[in-house]
Amino acid sequence: xxxxxxxxxxxLRARIYRPRSRAEVSVQRRARTQxxxxxxxxxLIFLCTIAAMAYMRMRADxxxxxxxxxxxxPHAVYTVLLDxxxxxxxxxxxxxxxxxxxxxxxxxxHKIGDLLEREGCQVFYTRDAGDGETLTDRxxxxxxxxxxxDLFLSLHTCLxxxxxxxLLSDTTERSALLAGMLGQAIPxxxxxxxxxxxxxxxxxxxxxxxxxxxxxADAILSYLEKYNA
Numbered sequence: 001x002x003x004x005x006x007x008x009x010x011x012l013r014a015r016i017y018r019p020r021s022r023a024e025v026s027v028q029r030r031a032r033t034q035x036x037x038x039x040x041x042x043x044l045i046f047l048c049t050i051a052a053m054a055y056m057r058m059r060a061d062x063x064x065x066x067x068x069x070x071x072x073x074p075h076a077v078y079t080v081l082l083d084x085x086x087x088x089x090x091x092x093x094x095x096x097x098x099x100x101x102x103x104x105x106x107x108x109x110h111k112i113g114d115l116l117e118r119e120g121c122q123v124f125y126t127r128d129a130g131d132g133e134t135l136t137d138r139x140x141x142x143x144x145x146x147x148x149x150d151l152f153l154s155l156h157t158c159l160x161x162x163x164x165x166x167l168l169s170d171t172t173e174r175s176a177l178l179a180g181m182l183g184q185a186i187p188x189x190x191x192x193x194x195x196x197x198x199x200x201x202x203x204x205x206x207x208x209x210x211x212x213x214x215x216x217a218d219a220i221l222s223y224l225e226k227y228n229a
Contacts, residue, residue, distance in 0.1 A: 109155055
């Protein structure tokens with residue numbers, strides 16, 4: 001082999017096995033680090049996308065399940081109109097030496113209303129403490145439309161036979177169902193169906209010695225869940 005050939009091979013071998021400088025090593029390390037970071041970022045985006053899709057599917061399944069199991073009309077949507085009988089100058093029958101029927105049924109209505117509100121119902125009253133005017137039967141019934149009530153209950157401690165708020169017949173059957181459920185809750189009390197336009201209603205005579213606000217509230221809730229959903 002000629003000297004020139006040996007010299008060329010030696011120079012080629014020197015270029016192949018030449019040690020890399022620190023700058024070259026640093027550039028190569030930086031390139032590898034950037035490549036690894038890019039791969040990790042792509043993988044993270046992919047995993048986040050999969051997790052987001054799984055979460056959306058889970059939410060959709062849960063919402064569908066909730067729609068199938070929830071009642072058609074939950075308590076929070078029901079509106080109850082409570083009517084404490086008498087009021088204003090009309091104090092009703094005397095209960096004792098200190099109070100009359102009007103004050104007694106007003107307090108009882110608020111006890112029932114508080115129990116219903118705890119269950120999510122919206123409760124309105126035809127009158128409240130301090131109201132000086134005595135409402136007529138028509139004015140009480142008109143409040144059903146104003147409040148968009150689902151149920152009307154008038155409380156008294158005695159009843160004049162045959163006293164009705166109106167003679168509309170479209171709610172007679174539903175009012176009878178409500179009266180029946182109240183009768184089951186308080187069998188010793190007298191019940192009379194109150195017919196009000198489009199709203200099941202009952203006029204209930206309560207014995208002050210056998211008051212049961214919880215029983216009345218439970219009967220109202222049971223009726224709403226069973227017949228008014």
